[in-house]
Amino acid sequence: MAARRVARFQREFDVTVTWWPFELHPETPREGRDVDELLRRTGRGRAYSDHLRAYASEAGITLASNRWLANSHRALEFAEFARDRGRFDAAHEALFKACFEERRDIGNIDVLCEIAAECGLDSREFQAEAALGRYAELIDRTTAIARQKGVTSTPTMIFDDRVVVTGAQDYLVYEDLLRRLGARRLDESPAQ
16 A cells, blocks of 8 residues: 555655565464454554555555455565566565455465466466575564664655654655655756
8 A cells, every 4th residue: 555655756756765575563373363363462443444444545445354464474575586586566566466455365375376477477486485485584684674773563664764654644745755855856857
């Protein structure tokens, strides 16, 4: 959902975006967990779910109803596999669609292999890389670094390595921040 806002400001501003893998709930068992239990544990309830649905709707996404949260570690590994093969954007979009709109289990290796094929990637190669744990340490390391920087929720965006914006924000928040940081709009002429 935040990805749609990021895509928009990439179309409108001269900015470089780097997506970092961040595992929000590393304590989630490999087989996943009940969303209601997680919401109780974190102190979030129905109001949070309603806010998330409204935020998704603004981005043109209809969230499928499901009360199960997948373990995202393997999905993050898949995204890095795709990045190494120049297919990160396609994989990122496909993962979000699979997770939020289709409610596929993105923690399941077979589902990730299906998504790999949908993105034009070799699913057998991904399965072999996942079995070796090639990207597992990277996910753990970037998650630890993000936590050291104070990241505790998603989306979290760090602008110019100094301004942190957390949570689901209206696009105008990002637009205003980019202007204040001096980002050039793509429809403006460069300063002489």
